[in-house]
Amino acid sequence: MSATDTRGRVAPSKAEIDEARALAREVGLEYVDLDRYPLNAAAASLLPEQLARRQHALAVGWKYGTPVVAVATPDNVLAMDDVKTVIGRDIHAVVACASQIDAYIERMYAGSGGPVSPRAVTPAAPPPAEPAPEPSAPAHDEVPEAPAAEEPAAEAAPAEPETTEPAAAETTEPEATEPEPAVASEEEQVEPAEAPAAKAPAHKAPEPVLSQADLELAAAIDAVLPGSEEDEPAAAPAKAPALADVLVSSGQVTPEEMEAALREQAATGRPLADILGELGLVSEEDLIRALAAEVGMEFVDLNDWTFDPTAVTILPEAMARRHQVLPIGFRGEAPIVALANPSDVFALDDLRTLLGRDFKTVVSSPRQVAEYISRMYRKDEETAEAARSAVSQSTPDQGGIELTDLHAVVEDAPIVKYVNLILRQALQERASDVHIEPSADDLRIRFRIDGVMHDITRSPKAIHGGVTTRLKVMASLDIAEHRIPQDGRISLSAGHRQVDLRVATLPTVHGEKVVMRVLDKSNAMLDLSDLGFLPTVKQRYEAAFRKPYGTILVTGPTGSGKSTTLYATLNALNNPERNLITVEDPVEYQLPGVNQVQVNPKAGLTFASTLRSILRSDPDIILVGEVRDRETAVIAIEAALTGHLV
Secondary structure, rough: OOOEEEOOOEOHHHHHHHHHHHHHHHHEEEOOOOOOOOOOOOHHHHHHHHHHHHHHHEEEEEEEOEEEEEEEOOOOOOHHHHHHHHHHOOEEEEEEHHHHHHHHHHHHHOOOOOOOHHHHHOOHHHHOOOOOOOOOOOHHHHOOOOHHHHHHHHHHOOOOOOOOOOOOHHHHHHHHHHHHHHHHHHHHHHHHHHHHHHHHOOOOOOOOOOOHHHHHHHHHHHHHOOOOOOOHHHOOOOOOOOOHHHHHHHOOOOOOHHHHHHHHHOOOOOOHHHHHOOOOOHHHHHHHHHHHHHHHEEEEOOHHHHOOHHHHOOOHHHHHHHEEEEEEEEEEEEEEEEOOOOOOHHHHHHHHHHHHHOEEEEEEEEEHHHHHHHHHHHHHHHHHHHHHHHHOOOOOHHHHHHHHHHHHHOHHHHHHHHHHHHHHHHHHHHOOEEEEOOOOOOEEEEEOOOEEEEEEEEEEEHHHHHHHHHHHHHHHOOOOOOOOOOOEEEEEOOOEEEEEEEEEEEEOOOOOEHHHHEEEEEHOOHHHHHHOOOOOHHHHHHHHHHOOOOOOOOOOOOOOOHHHHHHHHHHHOOOOOOOOEEEEEEOOOOOOOOEEEEEEEHHEEOOHHHHHHHHOOOOOOOOOOOOOHHHHHHHHHHHHOOOOOO
């Protein structure tokens, strides 16, 4: 329950105040007393009256350019989303008592006649000043005259010009009484300010009464369309949603189209973004880009983003789905989190609480965020389920697999699904190597991404034999041989990508380890500009390999991009005027127009012997895959000294 005092203030009960304060502490927001808060009546035009009443929310001002909205139920996510959507930008939410919000909604909107002036909201100045003359004894002579001066001013409002004359006569009386100079000067300050206010309505025609929807629409259109500025400074904050400004200024929507959309929004109260999408004026990506530009955040297309598989482990799946957020990588030590709704303050608060450190936020399409949440979190679940299914169908008391059971293992659906899921995940996360490593207790899967090894999953040891056998069959290796290393190759089609897997097995004390090097054929056709060289480094490197002879060494750790850099360089140099020959072990990518030689030590075809033969084949450019010994190094340097680019 709440009460209204003699000054028109709303006094909530102590229980209501305590409940509002507790709720504010719970959600981490500020509690305000609207009777003491500096209300700005112009801010009320940001919210339609129906929405304000339905959600118990009231726009009360601005803070550093951000609208301040008093809410009674900040934990109501749907209500907060409605408020943010209608305003069209981020808000600064504060908590107030529901009775105060409802009372001030009645005052601010004044019976659907639109927001009233701040003077009508704030209690008038004279009532607090009335008790001041009472303590002084000589003031008894002046008390009857104060109402006499106010009554004509009050009666002048209806429209009788004659009533202004007594008011003027009364204003001269205090000047004649000189015993109380302090009171007389006080009345001189008040009455001249009231006299024009009394005369103004007498000569002005009554203004038409507009509905709240009409006022909101007019203000929104005036802000979007050029040449419709108002002279009154109080109307400046009442403008179109920032989303409308961004779309119109960028040229994606014409002013006429935005005017039609704003009329539809004023008539229906629906979010502006939904109306624009329904009318086909902008796409979802255009809207998200505009929202990102509005709040000053970076927009990221997740289809073009390289995901860090370790990032998703910092956030539980339930929270990611609830707030539609997804960790996609790291920038330094700070996680990068993609948001579908950048103005969701509850999501940001939960992320700060859970992560306990600074993080970077970017904006992405809600459709992409939902899709990649399902994709990133589902892979681990599917892989674990496939492993459990394979274990349930295996025989735990057998230490190995008999030859008679090999065909059954190859066709075993859970094993096939498990291997396919591992390969699919490796391609999606752009891994350069896949390691399948048996241990005494389990089977560990690791990926090398950007040169760094990452643990992906651990599966029961019982499926190790089936997994290695399946990969050997795919790579055309001897499935009965477990004592010596073997090398093979697997060709896959991943959507529109052609991918080769170079397979190598290695016998260990706990069983055969399998390592697969992922060779994406699209990487062989990359341009140097796609590799991320700094402009100065790229310029110096191009100046080096454009020379007619010399030696260029490309070094670095495993998975750092040595082969990709060399193939991109060959693509830049490959033309019919040059003879390009390579010697590699193995040939990872096959390039058109390039003579590529595969080293075969068993047949006596080593790097050194191949280089001697290449020098007799009139080469212009020679690529040596590896310099493993002194003899190869000597031949390579001699080739460079005799006019070849090595």
